[in-house]
Amino acid sequence: MHGQRDIFFATTQANFGARRRTFGANRFAALYNQFLLPETQRERFDVVLVKPRNPLNIGAAARAMANFGFSHLSVVAPFAPTWREARSAVDSQGVLVNAVESATLGEAVAGATLVVGTGSLQYRKPEQPVVVLPELAPLVNQELARGGRVALVFGPEKHGLTRDDLSWCHLLVEIPTDPGQPSMNLGQAVAVCLYELAARVDSAEGTSGPEPAESGRLELLAGVVEEAMEAAGYSPRAMQAANRRDLRLLLRRLTLSAHDTRRILGIFRRILWRLRH
Numbered sequence: 001m002h003g004q005r006d007i008f009f010a011t012t013q014a015n016f017g018a019r020r021r022t023f024g025a026n027r028f029a030a031l032y033n034q035f036l037l038p039e040t041q042r043e044r045f046d047v048v049l050v051k052p053r054n055p056l057n058i059g060a061a062a063r064a065m066a067n068f069g070f071s072h073l074s075v076v077a078p079f080a081p082t083w084r085e086a087r088s089a090v091d092s093q094g095v096l097v098n099a100v101e102s103a104t105l106g107e108a109v110a111g112a113t114l115v116v117g118t119g120s121l122q123y124r125k126p127e128q129p130v131v132v133l134p135e136l137a138p139l140v141n142q143e144l145a146r147g148g149r150v151a152l153v154f155g156p157e158k159h160g161l162t163r164d165d166l167s168w169c170h171l172l173v174e175i176p177t178d179p180g181q182p183s184m185n186l187g188q189a190v191a192v193c194l195y196e197l198a199a200r201v202d203s204a205e206g207t208s209g210p211e212p213a214e215s216g217r218l219e220l221l222a223g224v225v226e227e228a229m230e231a232a233g234y235s236p237r238a239m240q241a242a243n244r245r246d247l248r249l250l251l252r253r254l255t256l257s258a259h260d261t262r263r264i265l266g267i268f269r270r271i272l273w274r275l276r277h
Contacts, residue, residue, distance in 0.1 A: 036069045036198055041144055045197070046072045046151040047190060048108045050165055053079040053157055059086025059096065060187025061154070066092035068194040073099040074108040074151075105153070105168050110216030113148035114140070115252075117169035118189060119160040120182045127163075127249055129171045133193065136173050137200035144201070146209035152193055157186050167248040168215065170255075210257035217261050222247040224268045231275040 036042075047065055052058050052075065062073060073095050075083065084096045102108040109115045121130065131139065140150055153169060155161035160183070166172065175184060175192055184192070226244055229235065235243060256264070 037201055039069070041201070042069050042071070044144060044149045045070050046074055046109070046112060046149070047194075048074045048076060048105070048151050048153045049078075049186070050076045050105055050108075050153060050161060051079065051156045052083070052186060054186075055080045055083040055086040057157060057186040058083045059090075059092075060185070061190040062086070062095040062099070063090055063092045064187055064191035064194055065095050067191070068198045070194055071095055071098065074102055075099055076102045076105050076108050105165055106215070106219055109151045109153065109168055110214065110219070111149055112151035112215050113212035114143040114171075115151045115153060115169045115215055117153045117155075117161050117166050117172045118175065118193065119155060119166075119172065120177070121172075121174055124160075124163070124166075126166070126172050128166065128169055128252065131171060131173055133173055133175050133196050134200070136193075137197060137202075139171070140197060141202045142209075143212065146212055148212040149214075151215075152190075154186060154189060164245060167245040170252045210259060213256045213258045213261040217258065217265075218251045218256070219248070221261055221265045221268070222251055224265060224272060228268050228272045228275060231272060 047061065047070060049058060049061060052061075055078075058075065058078065065071065065073060071094070078101065084099070086096065100108070116136065117128075143150055153161065153165070155165060161169075173193070175189060177184060222244060225247055226240070229243065230237075230240070
């Protein structure tokens, strides 16, 4: 009798354990990756690392990208020639192999319509709008809804993005950190930002609003405006670099559409022709 009861309890516990494991597996299967954006949206994100010095940090950034399903990495003027071989890119070597190496930040973000710089405000005075990381997702939603492309830009480990780097950015996002240790490791910063976007950006598809202007087109417009200023004797040649930086910031604050950019470009080309003839 006792033997039959022991067999009954053992069988019942085994069945209960099997059902619990099945329930747990189904539960985790339902939750696993539910926050990831559709691939069509993830394809419109670029992670840009400016002058990174440590290949291990590049590998950690690539791994964070793979964790959240992002694949487009651009590396601007990397310090080490062997950065594609970083061992820290566990199960994400494909991101490094397919990464684009650029000579300048302008080249890396040329196709983006919303360029987001990252960093701390401890040592710099921003000249563009600043948002804290949890407030970034709604702005990214708007950009994706109008068919735009987003670039997240991270600066060098030692000093972050320079003033000139930030002139390419439409806005600056600040990661909330303790004042005692405001800066983050590069790989950690990439992971935190991508998690926020994966968890908070609306995955609904759709297009609304005018087509946004790409960063490369804005830089072309800035160049023509600068030529017109020079032809008109607007300022000394020594001010050329400062004028170009100010123009970058101004054009990005205006949030021009692609159509507006083409129209203004045509106007300034005509003005420039008149000034020269």
